[in-house]
Amino acid sequence: MLEIRNLHVKLEEEDKAILKGVDLTVEAGKVHAIMGPNGSGKSTLSYVLAGREGYEVTEGSVTLLGKDLLEMEPEERAAAGLFLAFQYPVEIPGVGNMTFLRTAYNAQRKARGEPEVSAAEFLKIVREKAKALKIDAEMLKRPVNVGFSGGEKKRNEILQMAVLEPKMCILDETDSGLDVDAMKLVAEGVNALRDAGRAFLVITHYQRLLDHIAPDVVHIMADGRIVKTGGPELALEVERNGYSDILAEVA
Amino acid sequence: MLAPIRTRKTPQKLEAAEALLAARPAPEGEARWAREARAAAEARLREMGAPARRDEYWKYTDPAPLLQPAPDAAPAMADDEGPLWAGTDALRLVFVDGVFRPDLSDDPRMEGVEIAPLSEALAADIHWAADLFGRLEAEGQSQVERPLAALNTACAAQGFAIRATGKAARPIDLRYVHEDPRADAMVRNLVRLEPGAELTLLEEGAVAARANMCLEVSLAEGARLHHVRAQGRDHERVGAAHIFALLDAEASFKSFTLTANGRLTRNETVVRLAGDGASAHLAGACVGDGAFLHDDTVFITHDAVGCESRQVFKKVLREGARGVFQGKILVRPGAQKTDGYQLSQGLLLTENAEFDSKPELEIYADDVACSHGSTVGAVDETALFYLRSRGIPADAARNMLVLAFLDEAVAEIEDEALADVVRARVAAWLERRSR
Ligand SMILES: Nc1ncnc2c1ncn2[C@@H]1O[C@H](COP(=O)(O)OP(=O)(O)O)[C@@H](O)[C@H]1O
Numbered sequence: 151m152l153e154i155r156n157l158h159v160k161l162e163e164e165d166k167a168i169l170k171g172v173d174l175t176v177e178a179g180k181v182h183a184i185m186g187p188n189g190s191g192k193s194t195l196s197y198v199l200a201g202r203e204g205y206e207v208t209e210g211s212v213t214l215l216g217k218d219l220l221e222m223e224p225e226e227r228a229a230a231g232l233f234l235a236f237q238y239p240v241e242i243p244g245v246g247n248m249t250f251l252r253t254a255y256n257a258q259r260k261a262r263g264e265p266e267v268s269a270a271e272f273l274k275i276v277r278e279k280a281k282a283l284k285i286d287a288e289m290l291k292r293p294v295n296v297g298f299s300g301g302e303k304k305r306n307e308i309l310q311m312a313v314l315e316p317k318m319c320i321l322d323e324t325d326s327g328l329d330v331d332a333m334k335l336v337a338e339g340v341n342a343l344r345d346a347g348r349a350f351l352v353i354t355h356y357q358r359l360l361d362h363i364a365p366d367v368v369h370i371m372a373d374g375r376i377v378k379t380g381g382p383e384l385a386l387e388v389e390r391n392g393y394s395d396i397l398a399e400v401a
Numbered sequence: 402m403l404a405p406i407r408t409r410k411t412p413q414k415l416e417a418a419e420a421l422l423a424a425r426p427a428p429e430g431e432a433r434w435a436r437e438a439r440a441a442a443e444a445r446l447r448e449m450g451a452p453a454r455r456d457e458y459w460k461y462t463d464p465a466p467l468l469q470p471a472p473d474a475a476p477a478m479a480d481d482e483g484p485l486w487a488g489t490d491a492l493r494l495v496f497v498d499g500v501f502r503p504d505l506s507d508d509p510r511m512e513g514v515e516i517a518p519l520s521e522a523l524a525a526d527i528h529w530a531a532d533l534f535g536r537l538e539a540e541g542q543s544q545v546e547r548p549l550a551a552l553n554t555a556c557a558a559q560g561f562a563i564r565a566t567g568k569a570a571r572p573i574d575l576r577y578v579h580e581d582p583r584a585d586a587m588v589r590n591l592v593r594l595e596p597g598a599e600l601t602l603l604e605e606g607a608v609a610a611r612a613n614m615c616l617e618v619s620l621a622e623g624a625r626l627h628h629v630r631a632q633g634r635d636h637e638r639v640g641a642a643h644i645f646a647l648l649d650a651e652a653s654f655k656s657f658t659l660t661a662n663g664r665l666t667r668n669e670t671v672v673r674l675a676g677d678g679a680s681a682h683l684a685g686a687c688v689g690d691g692a693f694l695h696d697d698t699v700f701i702t703h704d705a706v707g708c709e710s711r712q713v714f715k716k717v718l719r720e721g722a723r724g725v726f727q728g729k730i731l732v733r734p735g736a737q738k739t740d741g742y743q744l745s746q747g748l749l750l751t752e753n754a755e756f757d758s759k760p761e762l763e764i765y766a767d768d769v770a771c772s773h774g775s776t777v778g779a780v781d782e783t784a785l786f787y788l789r790s791r792g793i794p795a796d797a798a799r800n801m802l803v804l805a806f807l808d809e810a811v812a813e814i815e816d817e818a819l820a821d822v823v824r825a826r827v828a829a830w831l832e833r834r835s836r
């Protein structure tokens with residue numbers, strides 16, 4: 151599904167290398183987790199995959215379903231099946247949540263040569279998915295993320311993912327700032343989407359989300375590299391001993 | 402305090418005023434009271450002189466194009482978009498190049514509303530308009546000189562006098578069609594709403610190559626006027642439009658203006674809240690590029706207890722376009738419990754655009770809540786990336802953010818259906834521009 155080869159990234163504005171050779175392959179149907187201390191480059195990796203400006207790829211390659219991801223505009227990546235649930239979802243005053251979602255949904259369909267859906271049809275699609283995430287009609291009417299609590303913002307990200315049905319889902323610290331109930335809702339939302347044709351890259355600082363979304367593979371990221379890869383037990387190790395033991399071991 | 406600001410009378414200003422008057426003979430056949438009002442306005446203009454760049458009130462906007470003969474301003478293609486309110490059920494009064502055309506208009510009759518062409522009203526010996534015509538304009542001169550409004554009182558022969566005694570069954574739509582590329586128009590409308598009356602007044606169209614528009618509004622106790630205006634999008638047109646509104650107790654005046662294009666647009670709105678609990682909401686949304694200058698100049702006087710005023714002005718500017726906002730809230734002694742709010746914002750889509758804002762508060766009462774904010778900035782790149790990351794192409798995403806920016810002003814239109822007409826029109830403009 152997603153193949154990252156020796157990815158090196160620096161900031162465009164200054165000479166600061168952030169990713170220093172990331173290698174990662176995520177297969178269809180699998181859930182991979184990336185854990186790592188703050189500042190290790192997890193969010194940067196997710197932004198570079200989604201196509202945010204401000205970063206320069208100095209080496210390496212990324213393909214999604216065999217296509218060169220780095221050549222594409224952010225909207226083309228989305229239409230190709232990539233989705234990033236932001237660590238900090240953006241507030242957009244004046245743009246209704248529903249209008250935003252429908253515009254995105256139809257833009258992706260159009261890009262793929264599929265017919266657009268009417269507002270009424272779309273409402274049906276969204277209502278059902280919103281219900282499962284306990285997102286009420288009021289939240290759908292409000293401007294995107296404006297005045298949403300931390301938990302509402304994260305649930306809104308998952309709603310967008312559920313509606314857009316991407317193939318490669320990247321979740322950047324979707325668990326941060328959530329209470330246990332909200333986290334369960336988010337995890338249920340993710341689990342409901344697990345499918346043989348879909349893959350997940352779950353970035354998290356803590357083990358607790360992984361109690362609810364069982365990963366197939368766990369990677370530890372430090373200083374811009376994947377320093378260790380293992381099974382779910384690796385996450386438990388981090389939970390027990392923190393990152394210091396693992397980092398000392400690979401140093 | 403409250404000393405009127407008077408400009409320095411240079412010979413040029415005085416000569417320019419003479420030239421403005423000479424170009425337009427005063428209409429004939431009017432009643433004595435109307436002739437007197439005209440003569441008084443003429444004297445005011447002679448005394449003030451024409452506006453000049455040196456005047457403080459014209460610091461950001463050069464009035465010269467308004468003083469010159471009408472430019473050659475080809476009307477925007479008639480068939481590339483229909484009149485804004487074409488789909489709105491309204492009593493339509495059509496002007497072509499600033500001249501009323503009964504043959505193109507609806508029968509001007511509506512229950513509870515008197516609608517008379519200005520020439521008819523000003524020819525009548527006794528008419529309610531005598532209490533209004535030129536009176537509010539003259540009062541509006543007391544703090545700042547507004548010579549082009551005096552010119553309008555002295556010379557304007559076209560327009561309507563509208564008086565409502567009840568709740569109007571449907572809106573009145575003044576449609577100003579522009580045909581002759583060099584048309585020079587002057588239009589004066591008078592609106593009087595008696596106690597408790599309610600009316601929606603729509604205006605639309607480019608009017609002419611050069612237009613001098615003036616609207617005097619007098620609202621009696623509890624009366625409500627909704628005013629939604631769209632200034633047409635001919636590129637070369639120049640225009641000045643004045644609104645003078647006087648509100649009695651509990652009256653409400655809501656006015657929204659949409660502007661696209663035009664080389665120079667100066668919209669002055671002068672409101673006096675004279676009765677307790679009156680409320681005025683003024684809003685404007687404009688989009689322009691190139692040789693575009695749009696100036697909103699607002700003066701609100703709080704002159705009674707517990708009145709509310711609200712201003713929301715938004716401008717989207719690119720490629721050389723300039724936006725100006727001058728907004729003053731004056732709270733007179735005794736105008737306690739005043740609630741004044743003012744927001745002016747410029748969104749610059751390219752670096753070579755400019756937005757100048759001059760908010761002013763002058764407060765002579767102590768129990769007052771007034772706030773103002775003014776910002777200028779570019780499109781939020783983080784928001785743009787967020788939209789694109791969900792699959793929305795860059796142009797469409799940018800347009801969404803521009804519409805969202807303007808929507809704070811558009812949302813001031815109370816009638817949702819009218820607001821949606823405005824939204825759709827702006828969206829179509831943006832889409833066409835990005836194609
Ligand atoms: N736009 C930026 N400007 C400056 N420093 C940045 C920027 N983006 C990331 N960094 C730096 O790169 C490093 C990795 O950050 P990030 O990817 O956010 O880490 P993580 O998500 O693992 O906490 C940090 O040292 C951070 O300060």
Ligand SMILES: [Mg+2]
Nearest residue numbers: 192193237323
């Ligand atoms: Mg992060």
